[in-house]
Amino acid sequence: MKNFIIKNFLVFAILCIPFDVLYMQEEYKNDSYVAKSGNIFISEREFVQRFELLPGLSRQRRSQIETAKSEFLYTLIAEKLLAQEAIERRFDQDTTVQRVLLAIRKKLSRDELYRFEISQKIKITNTEIARGISLAQILPLTSYLFLKKKDDAVFVRRQLKKSADFETLTIDSTFH
Numbered sequence: 001m002k003n004f005i006i007k008n009f010l011v012f013a014i015l016c017i018p019f020d021v022l023y024m025q026e027e028y029k030n031d032s033y034v035a036k037s038g039n040i041f042i043s044e045r046e047f048v049q050r051f052e053l054l055p056g057l058s059r060q061r062r063s064q065i066e067t068a069k070s071e072f073l074y075t076l077i078a079e080k081l082l083a084q085e086a087i088e089r090r091f092d093q094d095t096t097v098q099r100v101l102l103a104i105r106k107k108l109s110r111d112e113l114y115r116f117e118i119s120q121k122i123k124i125t126n127t128e129i130a131r132g133i134s135l136a137q138i139l140p141l142t143s144y145l146f147l148k149k150k151d152d153a154v155f156v157r158r159q160l161k162k163s164a165d166f167e168t169l170t171i172d173s174t175f176h
Contacts, residue, residue, distance in 0.1 A: 034047050035073060037076075037077040037081050038081055038084045039084070040083070040084065042077065047072075051069060051072050054068075
């Protein structure tokens with residue numbers, strides 16, 4: 001299932017990128033630029049907006065934010081180069097690509113309409129938001145390992161010198 005989702009996402013990304021690049025180029029025309037990819041510029045505004053949409057995998061550690069930004073910028077440059085290549089090869093005029101894009105557009109439209117309908121029926125008060133925030137701040141986050149054998153548990157416990165080691169622990173499960 002996971003491979004199916006990844007495969008579909010990659011197909012979607014490859015097919016949609018070329019057509020969004022030109023639109024974004026016009027939208028961010030008057031901004032300052034952080035990079036140039038072929039004949040397309042990457043604006044500061046586009047970079048910030050798209051970086052903020054990413055999942056915050058390493059954002060809890062300030063030292064890793066700059067690394068994440070650099071990696072994202074390289075990814076964005078590669079995306080723009082891929083988009084230019086797709087446009088040069090006229091993928092936007094291919095009937096198969098157009099059919100797939102139409103199917104994806106229909107699904108995205110359906111999802112957006114659903115979200116719109118649901119959001120109109122749900123009302124969240126400021127009190128509920130404040131209560132949710134306060135609960136989230138005191139919510140304990142628990143991580144644990146379950147090992148069937150005591151010897152394995154003792155071995156893993158010896159590997160953990162301090163609590164930070166738990167976050168970076170890697171277990172080779174092939175020894176079972």
